[in-house]
Amino acid sequence: MTTGEATLTRAGGVTFMGHPKGLFYLAITEAWERFSFYGMTALVVLYMVNQLLLPGHVEHIGGFSGFRAALESLFGPLSTQALASLIFGLYSGFVYFTPLLGGMIADRWIGQRNGVVIGALTLAPPNRIAPLTLNH
Numbered sequence: 236m237t238t239g240e241a242t243l244t245r246a247g248g249v250t251f252m253g254h255p256k257g258l259f260y261l262a263i264t265e266a267w268e269r270f271s272f273y274g275m276t277a278l279v280v281l282y283m284v285n286q287l288l289l290p291g292h293v294e295h296i297g298g299f300s301g302f303r304a305a306l307e308s309l310f311g312p313l314s315t316q317a318l319a320s321l322i323f324g325l326y327s328g329f330v331y332f333t334p335l336l337g338g339m340i341a342d343r344w345i346g347q348r349n350g351v352v353i354g355a356l357t358l359a360p361p362n363r364i365a366p367l368t369l370n371h
């Protein structure tokens with residue numbers, strides 16, 4: 236028995252195929268999250284093509300005409316399906332790119348601790364942040 240296994244057994248941890256049980260739940264959760272994300276890609280593009288980007292709806296999206304003009308200046312005239320696919324592609328790209336940008340900003344300018352505090356404050360709902368009280 237290795238030291239890691241002895242420590243895990245001593246702590247009362249349950250293993251699954253030699254790994255901590257929590258790792259199994261983490262892997263299953265990540266698999267379902269990926270399944271959901273990729274399943275939603277088709278649904279979001281279909282929604283944009285069949286509802287959102289149709290005449291009569293698209294005019295009510297603030298700033299969309301300028302956004303579409305900017306995309307068409309880069310890529311040429313786009314059909315509704317091509318535009319919807321491009322919008323989702325840009326969204327997906329930013330989902331993967333922005334954490335790298337945030338990590339570089341945290342490492343170079345604001346520091347690890349401040350980055351974690353800012354991230355926690357950003358993610359925490361405002362009505363759930365309790366005021367700091369000092370009891371002496």
